[in-house]
Amino acid sequence: MKKGSFKFVLVLALSVCLLLTAAACGNKNAESNTGNNGGAASGEQETVTFWSWVPTDVQAEKAIATFEAANPNIKVDYWRGEQTDFQKKLQVAMAANEGPDLLGMQVGGMLNQYANTLEPIEALADKNWGAGWQDKFVKASIDQVKATDGTMVALPLNLTGQEFVLYNKTIFDKLGITKVPATYEEWLTVNATIREKGNGIVPVAFGAKDIWHDVDMFVSLSNQFASGKIYEAEQGKLAWTDQVFVDTMTAWSKLFTDKVMQDGALGLSTYPDARDQYFYSGKAAMFLTGSWHAGFSLPGGEKDGTAIENDEIGIFLLPQIGPNEARAVASVDTALSINKSSKHKEAAWKLLEFMTQGEGQQIMADFIQGSPAKVGVQIQSLDQFKFEAEREGIKTVNDAIANAIGKRLLDYPELTNAIGVAMQDVAAGKSIETALKDIQKISDGIDRN
Amino acid sequence: MFINLRKIDKWAIQAVLAVFALIWLYPLVQSVIKSLGINGFGNYLAVIQHPKVNYFLVVFNSFFIAVCTTAVVGLLATLAAYAFSKMQFKLKDVLFYSLVACLAIPATAVMSPLFFTAKTLGIMNSYAGVILPLVAFNAPFMLLILKNYFDSIPNAILEAGMIDGASSFRMYRTIMIPLGVPAIINIAVLTFIYSWNDYIIPLLLIRDEKMYTVTLATQFFTGTTNQTPEMVAQLYAALILMTIPSVIVYMFGQNAMKSGLTAGAVKS
Amino acid sequence: MTGNRSVLSGWRAYLYVLPILVLSGLFLYYCIGFTVYTSFHSWNGIDTDMKYIGFDNYIKLFDDKSYHIALRNNLIFFVCTVGVQAALGLMLAVLLRARLKGHAIFRSVYFIPTIMAPIIIAAIFRIIMDTNFGSLNEGLRAIGLDFLAVSWLGDPKYALMSIIIVNIFEWMGFSMTLYYSALLAIPDEIYESAKIDGSGFWRTLFKITVPLVGGTTSTLVILGIVGSLKTFDIVSLLTGGGPGRSTEFLTTYVYKKAIEEFNGGMSAAAGVTILVIALVLAVLQIQYTNRQQRDL
Incomplete structure (x- = not known):
């Protein structure tokens, strides 16, 4: 028996050793990496880690190559993840003080929660750009990168707006629809025509499964009923049971009962479902999306290889449904922040400057990933579009964002979730009154200090 | 029947x-x-030749991680299942239930503490950094399956072994393992598949692209906006390619099960 | 168990359980401890700022309608998936046990979904279950069953059922495999004598086969408990917990609270309840099995 136990202990010890060796090996790698990073002495190469969801891999490749060519001492280690992955990875890494040097930031709720861990930007900007640098950024964008206490902790990369409708002009032309709808009645008429003559084509595809998209819709719509009220309610200064929200919800609910939204919209995500199964397959004539989608028909972009690759696509602003004229709501889509505990703040700043005010900004503008946050950037890729309506679309979108009535993203994520859930409930038949009370209950529980 | x-x-x-x-x-x-959309088999080629993914390296990484995890889980779970099933000791119930309590921890619920632990142990961005958490998450689960199976092995066999003067470890080797083969194969295949398909642990703990697993590598084909139809097709191709090694392991497992069962039947 | 007394005893037993305890302790006990600790604090999940707030998180949690829905959904999901997967798995395993031509291929076909990453299964089912153009509804319309062509994922009435269907598709093969290997261990003689006794198919199934694979069934029940409490990917990919909160699960709840809403404390409180539920159910199940085995 003793011998057996001895053998057993031996096996155990060996396996533990094996694991520890493996662990140690990995550890050594990690250390040698940080060793490289840490030694930022002159002439030595410094690595800046950068995590975000935008730029995409293709965009990042071009931007980073340009940046590295201009800054041979700095190497950029970029990781891009889908928003959901990015949020998970960033949250645990920042909590353990292992976050990246430069990171993508969404304004509103996310920015407020992260504010304590982010480097205040104003001092850096003052030092590097001198006074008055704020004028280099689109006015609306610079207000949104401040935390609730007024500290600026990010710089805007680009802006996007909602709510837009991408439409297939080729289908419109074929069905004899000559004018894009500007009012709700016109929209219903257009939809009726498509249903009647379209041979099974669905008029509008909307991904109502996405909370974010529903809330975009809510913010846009509510501004058509009483502009700015939603931002008061957001801060707890107006009840969610107010008439303006009853009207907004009623209009939203009508979109479903009037069959503007396709059957089963609540089960459909904007990407990829509504986009790929409906709009890109040529099975839907219109597709609700944001301004970021306007560049999709650039050569080499999303449109190539789809069923609508040779169709002409245009974009228009959500028709007027409420009493007020339809206007976009716009927010900074991606802002960039420097990690407060970064050991490479200088280099991170250089990259931040490159992306927001330097050549990186131009590169992003040319990919049409949102509207530029820098004042005076001209999009140079416009002549690459094949169709006039597509070029027009960029102008439509950028004008609408410049004239935006308010911001797109709300400050409190639990409020955003509550509004989205309430909207889905209403679309599924729940009473508007109860749904709004549900929002109010969540809103009451928010600590706004 | x-x-x-x-x-x-x-x-x-x-x-x-x-x-x-x-x-x-x-x-x-x-x-x-x-x-096979857009480019037919070209999608599979594009995945294998993707500029940002060294496909054979990511397959190796996943394979190495899954095999190590399976081996360690197999060792730990058989040892512990043997003790919990056939031995008598004071803290048996307490220890067993304290392990059972770990069964249902969803990784998504404990991301932060997991990350802290890995950081403290200094195993982030290493194979061990993925293997150890995978072992920790899978072992209690496999222990339970094995213990249930070991319970069905008659104690009389072990009593006979004791009379022959066999040590506890020798009985583990010569009786429990051979008789437990069907269950061991089941948990091995299962552990392999779970580790192979795991996404959240490598996502959180791996930074270096050289260490990417197949699940992580799929992120090069996703993109909510700017996802071209080619990327969509390649994503499916990548996901299917990813499945093939697991299918092979399953087939091997099935074969081993057959021979293992016959061997077990002879011995009992 | 054939004898009530274990054959071996003594301090060496601890050596056998030590490795698993060490590893689990390192990760899981720490994770559990951390989660329990966090559940009594207000924490946004990011900075070092944690404030002790006693049972507030639990009070808010038990008052939250979404949490109630999640509990209910987890329960429905558990009962339906375990039941159907076991019944279907056993039936197919029995048929496969006849070892007719092609049985190995059939077995692989049923098992492949278990192997595949949930992301691809969810993506395909989202396409198949689409209301307007999905092949499921097109098929139903083609055979004149238009009234069955519902919005599978977009209607709160059907969304949970659709998730259950997809889960059964994914995991039935696993139940089948476990049953199949259990059936292989049953000697043919038992069935031969049953046949001589004139026992028919159903009688043999319920009087002989089902009791003999009881161990497997109890394993599957525990796996089902664990599986349903851990189910996350398939739900978040198929419906994201919606429409509204109609398909909220405990895990999606935990995830939303922590990652989307930066409420680490409440998320942890919900996480703790998952652990407690799992422990209670597992203990009950094990004791039930033990009692049954004693009765045998």
Whole structure:
């Protein structure tokens, strides 16, 4: 028996050793990496880690190559993840003080929660750009990168707006629809025509499964009923049971009962479902999306290889449904922040400057990933579009964002979730009154200090 | 339970099996069709030759991680299941239930503490950094399956062994392991598949692209906006390629099960 | 168990359980401890700022309608998936046990979904189950069953059922495999004598086969408990917990609270309840099995 136990202990010890060796090996790698990073002495190469969801891999490749060519001492280690992955990875890494040097930031709720861990930007900007640098950024964008206490902790990369409708002009032309709808009645008429003559084509595809998209819709719509009220309610200064929200919800609910939204919209995500199964397959004539989608028909972009690759696509602003004229709501889509505990703040700043005010900004503008946050950037890729309506679309979108009535993203994520859930409930038949009370209950529980 | 089947019974059995197989095949065939969109088999080639993914390296990483995890889980779980099933000791129930309590921890619920632990141990961005958490998450689960199975092995066999003067470890080696083969294969295959398909642990703990697993590598084909139809097709191709090694492991497991069962039957 | 007394005893037993305890302790006990600790604090999940707030998180949690829905959904999901997967798995395993031509291929076909990453299964089912153009509804319309062509994922009435269907598709093969290997261990003689006794198919199934694979069934029940409490990917990919909160699960709840809403404390409180539920159910199940085995 003793011998057996001895053998057993031996096996155990060996396996533990094996694991520890493996662990140690990995550890050594990690250390040698940080060793490289840490030694930022002159002439030595410094690595800046950068995590975000935008730029995409293709965009990042071009931007980073340009940046590295201009800054041979700095190497950029970029990781891009889908928003959901990015949020998970960033949250645990920042909590353990292992976050990246430069990171993508969404304004509103996310920015407020992260504010304590982010480097205040104003001092850096003052030092590097001198006074008055704020004028280099689109006015609306610079207000949104401040935390609730007024500290600026990010710089805007680009802006996007909602709510837009991408439409297939080729289908419109074929069905004899000559004018894009500007009012709700016109929209219903257009939809009726498509249903009647379209041979099974669905008029509008909307991904109502996405909370974010529903809330975009809510913010846009509510501004058509009483502009700015939603931002008061957001801060707890107006009840969610107010008439303006009853009207907004009623209009939203009508979109479903009037069959503007396709059957089963609540089960459909904007990407990829509504986009790929409906709009890109040529099975839907219109597709609700944001301004970021306007560049999709650039050569080499999303449109190539789809069923609508040779169709002409245009974009228009959500028709007027409420009493007020339809206007976009716009927010900074991606802002960039420097990690407060970064050991490479200088280099991170250089990259931040490159992306927001330097050549990186131009590169992003040319990919049409949102509207530029820098004042005076001209999009140079416009002549690459094949169709006039597509070029027009960029102008439509950028004008609408410049004239935006308010911001797109709300400050409190639990409020955003509550509004989205309430909207889905209403679309599924729940009473508007109860749904709004549900929002109010969540809103009451928010600590706004 | 079918002895001397008539021909008509055989046909009926085959028909039922075939109907279910068709239902089960339909989504699989759909995914294969998706993966052949736009460029046909070119999508598979594009995945293998992707500029940002060294496909063979990511397969190696996943394979190495899954094999190590399976080996360690197999060792730990068989040892512990043996003790919990066949030995008597004071803290037995307490220890067993404290392990059972770990069964249902969803990784998504403990991301932060997991990360802290890995950081403290200095195993982030290493193979061990993925293997150890995978072992920790899988072992209690496999322990439970094994213990249930070991309980069904008659104590009389071990008593006979004791009379022969065999040590506890020798009985583990010569009695429990051979008799436990079917269950051990099941948990091995299961652990392999779980580790192979795991996404959240490598996502959180791996930074270096050289260490990417197949699940992580799929992120090069996703993108909510700017996802071209080619990327969509390649994503499906990548996901299907990713499945193939697991299918092979399953087939091996099935074969091993057959021979293992016969061997076990002879010994008992 | 054939004897009530274990054959071996003594301090060496601890050596056998030590490795698993060490590893689990390192990760899981720490994770559990951390989660329990966090559940009594207000924490946004990011900075070092944690404030002790006693049972507030639990009070808010038990008052939250979404949490109630999640509990209910987890329960429905558990009962339906375990039941159907076991029944279907056993039936197919029995048929496969006849070992007719092609049985190995059939077995692989049923099992492949278990192997595949949930992301691809969810993506395909989202396409198949689409209301307007999905092949499921097109098929139903083609055979004149238009009234069955519902919005599978977009209607709160059907969304949970659709998730259950997809889960059964994914995991039935696993139940089938476990049953199949259990059936292989049953000697043919038992069935031969049953046949001689004139026992028919159903009688043999319920009087002989089902009791003999009881161990497997109890394993599957525990796996089902664990599986349903851990189910996350398939739900978040198929419906994201919606429409509204109609398909909220405990895990999606935990995830939303922590990652989307930066409420680490409440998320942890919900996480703790998952652990407690799992422990209670597992203990009950094990004791039930033990009692049954004693009765045998």
